[in-house]
Amino acid sequence: MNDLNTPQAKAAAAYNAASDLFDHPANTFWDRFGRSTINRLELKPGASVLDVCCGSGASALPAAEQVGPGGRVVGVDVAEKLLNLASAKAQNQGLDNIEFRAGDMLDTGFADASFDAVVCVFGIFFVDDIPAAIRELWRVLRPGGKLAITTWGPDFFEPANAVFWNAVRDVRPELYKGFNPWDRIAEPAALSAIFNESRVPEPLIVAEAATHPIVSPEDWWTTLLGSGYRGTIEQLEPAMVEHVRQANHSFIVDRKIQAVQANVLYAVAEKL
Template structure:
């Protein structure tokens, strides 16, 4: 995604990422994604752009016999945290590797289930990325994607962006998730990638704030970090002070975020079709 360096942003945000995700979304969200993978004994699972391992670890903690899970991410700092978390939980049938989701180093039909949570929009070519996930699935395999919908961390995110652009006129703001926030466009991307009968659903999630300053960890530990990195320390301090006051005055105690879910099961004989979709120019 032009203007957004996911590796740099998430290496920088890695220390606050896990806390931000926990605060932003309830554990039921990760459980839902994992449940949709419909894991069975012996399955091979891929968690694409795994971050600190939330989905991969949730799947591994089910301890289904013979299930092996691989998590991949381009941010090594994220992977370091994921590996440490796996060790803490005593999980052995799980590994984390550095890999770009647009150049996944696996043969066709390598996995029975693939998840990608809140990351596919970082791909330079989203259709090609989804087609590569589909190609890596065995017939009968399950694909589960989650993307950010409209109004992520609203209203705090909107206020933050307004203030950032007020303090820095002409500020380049790149928010890649906007490419997949509309479910009609998202369905079209999946269909163009060769995904068979994708089921797409939008839901709203609420994040309760303990205090008027609690919006900041969500911004600093998420993709909005790309905007923060373009601001001086003094500007950040001014924005935080002004927004804290605004949050208090407006009595904002809850942030809302839209989430889009995509699920699909690969029919028998679909491997060649997915490979063709991957090779076609878009």
């Protein structure tokens, strides 16, 4: 984690920077898909849940609601500023059955069979060795428990995504698509193959076609700043940022874009 070029370090830098707009009303997709993931697990009162790459609590907080006072949820992330947001939200909601801590999904530090459910929403792709991460999450899962991994499907944020990256290429060609690790597992077959390589039983994979509304060009820019794209934007000089912003603004206006694709893959594997 000390190497600034690791995917985990890049993710930490990007999402710490994005924390100021991560929970902006323009970015409702975090809560939407986080809660949807938890609802697929049918958590029982009193259950224990580990949520890695928990962000600001989009899946961890619904999990804490569902397992109730007798349950336990642990949220882990590499971005400490997002963990601070999550802790504040838990306190505001009166959820005292949840804790947040900095950590690495490749080495969680928990004993074997510690949790009834393990969740990773939009995060499993932030390591080079995805099968190793899945094996670690499987290790801490109890028999009878479920592992839920949610990732982005194909054509993420299109048609505006391509406009963003093309504008970045105009000013910093070496940064072009330098932060889109989810592309590796955007198709069900690719995600299934990763599970097979992990030696984890075949999951049930559900592909959901979805969109995310774009109310205005400003909201689209806020979505970029409040997500992993922030890491790329932070590497640009002010004039370069303005070029990228203007390219995106013009595209949204000229094409009258009102939504972008937000397709999702849900994978759930049960440990017998």
